[in-house]
Amino acid sequence: MELLEAIGTRRSIRFFKPWKEVEDWKIQRMLQAARYASCQGNCGSTEAIVIDKKTYPQEKFERIIECASPFNEIQLRQAPVVIAWLINMDAWYKELVESFAVLFPARAVTAAHGWTYKILTESTHPRLMSFPRDKAEDLLRIEAGLAIANSQLEATELGLGCCLLATGRKPAEFPKALGIPENIVPIWLMAVGYAAESPGQRPRKRFDRLYHLNEYGNRLEEDQNVKQELREGKMIQPMAPLPGRDEELRHVCRMFGFNEDMPDMPKENIRELYKEDSIYYGEVPPGLEDKGV
Ligand SMILES: Cc1cc2nc3c(=O)[nH]c(=O)nc-3n(C[C@H](O)[C@H](O)[C@H](O)COP(=O)(O)O)c2cc1C
Numbered sequence: 001m002e003l004l005e006a007i008g009t010r011r012s013i014r015f016f017k018p019w020k021e022v023e024d025w026k027i028q029r030m031l032q033a034a035r036y037a038s039c040q041g042n043c044g045s046t047e048a049i050v051i052d053k054k055t056y057p058q059e060k061f062e063r064i065i066e067c068a069s070p071f072n073e074i075q076l077r078q079a080p081v082v083i084a085w086l087i088n089m090d091a092w093y094k095e096l097v098e099s100f101a102v103l104f105p106a107r108a109v110t111a112a113h114g115w116t117y118k119i120l121t122e123s124t125h126p127r128l129m130s131f132p133r134d135k136a137e138d139l140l141r142i143e144a145g146l147a148i149a150n151s152q153l154e155a156t157e158l159g160l161g162c163c164l165l166a167t168g169r170k171p172a173e174f175p176k177a178l179g180i181p182e183n184i185v186p187i188w189l190m191a192v193g194y195a196a197e198s199p200g201q202r203p204r205k206r207f208d209r210l211y212h213l214n215e216y217g218n219r220l221e222e223d224q225n226v227k228q229e230l231r232e233g234k235m236i237q238p239m240a241p242l243p244g245r246d247e248e249l250r251h252v253c254r255m256f257g258f259n260e261d262m263p264d265m266p267k268e269n270i271r272e273l274y275k276e277d278s279i280y281y282g283e284v285p286p287g288l289e290d291k292g293v
Helices: 003-009 024-035 058-067 070-078 096-101 117-129 133-157 174-178 224-232 245-256 267-273
Strands: 046-052 081-088 161-165 184-193
Touching: 003 133, 024 046, 024 081, 024 133, 046 133, 058 070, 058 174, 070 161, 070 184, 081 133, 096 117, 133 161, 133 184, 174 184
Parallel strands: none
Antiparallel strands: 046 081, 081 184, 161 184
16 A cells, blocks of 8 residues: 555544454554654654453453543454553653664764764753653653554554544553553553444545644645645545445444444534534535435
């Protein structure tokens, strides 16, 4: 799969085939993709526990489920693999000088940019070490995001689906449920498996509401020719809901014995979203026209 298509095809999967195992080599490839994401000073602070349901003790997994938001339980129960993404604070406070120094012999940083080993060890490093823990953690969360994004693109290329899962229900309990030491911060769980659904691409805010030219508030117009090229490259795909999505959901839920109702939202509020000046859509996708929206 080409990169553009992987970007466009990735979407959050919320129903998995519990009977279809995920090949170990695919998980390996996802983790390798994460490892090659960019990180400050090459610090490599993003770590992960691969929870393989085949071998993970059931009662330990139940403790993890208790920490996740209730709306994430289905994904956690169905996905054959769950990845717990973590930040290692020691990568910042204990190992950063070493990771950064690797960039010198690798000739990644140069004297032309002002780098000397003395500057690194006597100026840059002490400054970075002075950051309070919450600031360092914020920085490392960005790097974790980049690594996770890489892993999701690789998963998509391999025909797998993923969903990031919040674990805010019992924040104090979560590290204990995972059995991790103090220097490790758990950030997200990620369900990984084969999708039992085929949703369309999710709506995004309009381009010109997100991007500005030269000055904030000066809208950067969306280039329609570029957009057409991206459609051809399958980065931009038909927007959800695809025709037949409700029927798909009903059948999937029936198969698993879940509630088959559609999520409740008043029609007027839906109509608002599709208005000409909406920050989201501006056009009604084919799947909704026939529902009187
Ligand atoms: C950091 C992060 C946390 C998320 N947490 C959850 C979650 O707890 N449960 C869930 O179902 N989806 C979660 N998602 C998925 C988003 O809701 C999803 O991106 C959104 O539905 C748009 O769909 P898409 O990912 O298919 O494009 C999360 C996404 C991100 C980036």
